[in-house]
Amino acid sequence: MYRVETSGESLQGLVRRMWEKAPAYRAKMEETGVFPDDIKDPGDLSLLPFTTKDDLRDGYPLGMLACDPKDLMRIHASSGTTGKPTVVAYTKRDLILWSQAMGDCLRIAGVGAEDIVQVAYGYGLFTGGLGLHYGAEDLEATVIPASGGFSERQLMLMEDLGSTVLACTPSYGLKLGEMIRAMDDRDRLNLRVGIFGAEPWSEEMRIRLEDDLGITALDIYGLSEVMGPGVGIECPAQSGLHIDDRLFLAEVIDPDTGRQLPEGEEGELVITTLGKEAMPVVRYRTRDITRVLPGTCGCGRKGTRIERIRGRTDDMLIIRGVNVFPSQVEVALGRVEELSMHYMLEVSERGGMNELTVVSEAAEPLSGEAMAQLTRKTSHQLLSLLGVRVGCRLERPGTLERWDGKAKRVRRVA
Ligand code: DLL
Numbered sequence: 001m002y003r004v005e006t007s008g009e010s011l012q013g014l015v016r017r018m019w020e021k022a023p024a025y026r027a028k029m030e031e032t033g034v035f036p037d038d039i040k041d042p043g044d045l046s047l048l049p050f051t052t053k054d055d056l057r058d059g060y061p062l063g064m065l066a067c068d069p070k071d072l073m074r075i076h077a078s079s080g081t082t083g084k085p086t087v088v089a090y091t092k093r094d095l096i097l098w099s100q101a102m103g104d105c106l107r108i109a110g111v112g113a114e115d116i117v118q119v120a121y122g123y124g125l126f127t128g129g130l131g132l133h134y135g136a137e138d139l140e141a142t143v144i145p146a147s148g149g150f151s152e153r154q155l156m157l158m159e160d161l162g163s164t165v166l167a168c169t170p171s172y173g174l175k176l177g178e179m180i181r182a183m184d185d186r187d188r189l190n191l192r193v194g195i196f197g198a199e200p201w202s203e204e205m206r207i208r209l210e211d212d213l214g215i216t217a218l219d220i221y222g223l224s225e226v227m228g229p230g231v232g233i234e235c236p237a238q239s240g241l242h243i244d245d246r247l248f249l250a251e252v253i254d255p256d257t258g259r260q261l262p263e264g265e266e267g268e269l270v271i272t273t274l275g276k277e278a279m280p281v282v283r284y285r286t287r288d289i290t291r292v293l294p295g296t297c298g299c300g301r302k303g304t305r306i307e308r309i310r311g312r313t314d315d316m317l318i319i320r321g322v323n324v325f326p327s328q329v330e331v332a333l334g335r336v337e338e339l340s341m342h343y344m345l346e347v348s349e350r351g352g353m354n355e356l357t358v359v360s361e362a363a364e365p366l367s368g369e370a371m372a373q374l375t376r377k378t379s380h381q382l383l384s385l386l387g388v389r390v391g392c393r394l395e396r397p398g399t400l401e402r403w404d405g406k407a408k409r410v411r412r413v414a
Contacts, residue, residue: 004096006246009274015039022066046260050283061087067278077125078224088224091277102135102230109218110236113140120168122148122405127228132167149404162190170201171407177212191215199406200311200327204334208341219308226271237298240305250304255313266291287313319356322388326409332385333360336378342400345410357391361400
């Protein structure tokens with residue numbers, strides 16, 4: 001297979017290229033009073049202005065290009081909830097680089113040429129399906145491009161074709177896992193690894209997915225603006241996500257002040273891409289909350305490792321002065337065995353303050369009294385984990401919405 005040199009691009013090289021070829025970023029540099037000659041080594045990264053999602057939106061569709069539009073080979077877009085999506089573009093070299101990076105991620109996850117990879121991320125403008133697809137092809141594994149949804153068919157393919165790796169969102173993994181748990185003979189399946197990402201998930205969800213699917217569940221991270229899936233992945237040691245330092249410079253900053261934070265401190269992840277042609281990004285503010293982990297992973301790899309993403313700065317709820325991430329709710333619910341781990345967060349506003357009601361579901365049918373008892377137990381668990389009292393409502397098994405892609409867990413109610 002045709003391969004490209006993985007980066008080799010230095011920060012100075014990137015900045016010079018942005019200056020010459022990306023007018024939108026050059027304007028930002030000029031505004032900040034930073035010039036290419038000011039950037040002498042990676043330590044000067046913090047002198048450079050950030051790139052934000054708004055910059056990409058303002059330049060819609062392709063205002064942030066650093067190449068001739070004739071050289072583009074593919075366009076993807078990130079799932080904007082409102083208005084226009086954020087469009088991202090790739091040259092031929094970018095597509096190869098991405099496939100290699102994704103292939104390397106899968107190698108780190110212990111996936112190899114002998115594996116049969118069922119890709120149940122959506123194919124289309126979303127980067128999940130095609131990203132995992134070409135990564136698995138880079139490994140020369142066998143790929144089943146199932147895309148998301150059609151769950152009965154997913155299970156049939158899994159069984160008949162002997163899929164060993166399932167790649168999908170953790171929410172969809174939970175739905176498939178539920179169906180698998182209900183099968184009389186789970187041994188007919190050959191699954192051994194799950195590659196779950198595109199949304200935050202918790203250790204508690206990992207335990208559920210591993211039990212239901214009979215696999216090792218690994219976390220994969222990425223975002224369209226930076227490349228797609230393949231920015232970071234867990235190895236089987238399951239202690240943080242490895243980032244390829246040849247391709248991505250990762251920083252963690254204080255989201256309020258923009259100041260770089262030291263290793264170990266939690267803040268917003270900021271990424272600079274090395275070697276990307278069409279849409280390189282310098283100091284892209286991901287809005288994702290994590291920290292750089294100190295020390296070396298059990299697998300021996302020495303590069304940058306980040307903790308699983310706790311959530312997005314814009315998903316954080318403030319409930320009576322206390323910060324609450326949906327992923328913390330998931331942790332609390334995961335500690336109550338009698339729940340299914342499907343959940344919704346209903347947020348209402350009263351007197352200028354947010355009120356939160358957590359809606360979850362019993363795993364098995366229960367009597368009225370048992371439901372009331374389980375609600376009390378769940379409320380207690382939520383209070384002790386969130387540090388603030390929130391409403392709690394439990395539904396009967398199978399009532400809450402299941403997701404084939406990214407879950408939308410927060411609902412504003414009147
Ligand atoms: O979600 C790319 C992807 C596809 C990653 C498949 C992993 C697997 P976007 O649609 O642009 O791209 O959404 C990016 O999703 O900024 C995070 O907020 C969130 N996200 C992605 N991976 C994880 C993860 C894809 N492992 C946004 N944990 C990011 C938590 C994640 N959040």
